[in-house]
Amino acid sequence: MSIKGKRAQALPILDPSNKRRSGGAFDDSLPTEALELIARQISHDKEDFIKWLSEEMLNFRIHEFAKDQEIPxxxxxxxxxxxxxxxxxxxxxxxxxxxxxxxxxxxxxxxxxxxxxxxxxxxxxxxxxxxxxxxxxxxxxxEKIPNQPGAREKHSRDNLLAATAARLHNQHGIKIKRRAAEIARNLLVLCGVQLPEDIKEVERLINKRGGKNYS
Missing domain, CATH: 1.10.287 (Helix Hairpins)
Structure with a gap:
């Protein structure tokens, strides 16, 4: 089942007091709904996956913040x-x-x-x-980022999607690739990442960015 994404809220203006605020630009927390999905779907090294995804979401939020400060x-x-x-x-x-x-x-x-x-x-x-x-x-x-409008955020988003699916498939017991792709997509949507609902499009993005790591 595909989870429908909500429109992401505008990221706050950078200021030192905001770096660790829950929901702020540099917050590494995962929403309760995402943690519940992990609890239901992952049985192997669950805590390790939560730690990994928290770090990846922190990096993604930093990139999203940078998107709002874009220069060429x-x-x-x-x-x-x-x-x-x-x-x-x-x-x-x-x-x-x-x-x-x-x-x-x-x-x-x-x-x-x-x-x-x-x-x-x-x-x-x-x-x-x-x-x-x-x-x-x-x-x-x-230098690897395509120099096209909107390419930066999609590059970061698609890398996160591919890495999450590969991690689920290779290290956390989700052996069916489509199932790993679906869980990765749903988890990231719950974390506020904008992704397509069509699983075939999700798989295309995964293969484009991380096919070689998705063995």
Whole structure:
């Protein structure tokens, strides 16, 4: 049986106090109806699936929030590339400070925390390199998004659908693929994700995004 979806409510404006509010943009909770469906339909590693789906819904809600702040993908990629460049420049400057500055920085750091600035300096340099790498990986993923109106949200939605169906089929005992697709679709609709009612269209979206992981 297919569950009819409700129109999603507009996401709230980002503000620090809203990040963990129930139903907010960055909330990882699952609705009671979704938890009840999981209880009825999944018998194998139920708690593990709930934890996984909660994390996936958190990521999806972050993407949905980003949708409301959209700028052209090419501009986003340019901004990320610029930030990577600034990070490398900051790291290089940080590791090549003049001698007098280093002496005073060591003195101030010791007075503040009884640690050396050298340690702080190299920890920060390492974190900048890690952040630089994360920005590069994110840019590679963004480049895969079709540059068409509405493509971003559908890309995120369809990936979530495919991943959920594959997880149910491969790890949680739902061996019939169509049944896994139907449960995945119904669960996500209960979580506020807009998906088609036609199971054949749902299966098409799953195969398009995650067919190779849906074995």
């Amino acid at each position: 993908l090419s501009q986003e990629l340019k901004l990320l590339a610029e930030l990577q460049s600034y990070m490398l420049e900051t790291r290089n400057r940080l590791l090549n400070l003049p001698a007098t500055a280093m002496a005073y920085l060591e003195q101030e750091q010791w007075q503040l925390s009884k640690t050396t600035f050298f340690e702080c300096q190299h920890n920060l340099a390492d974190q900048l390199v890690k952040a630089w790498a994360v920005l590069g990986s994110a840019s590679n993923e963004i």
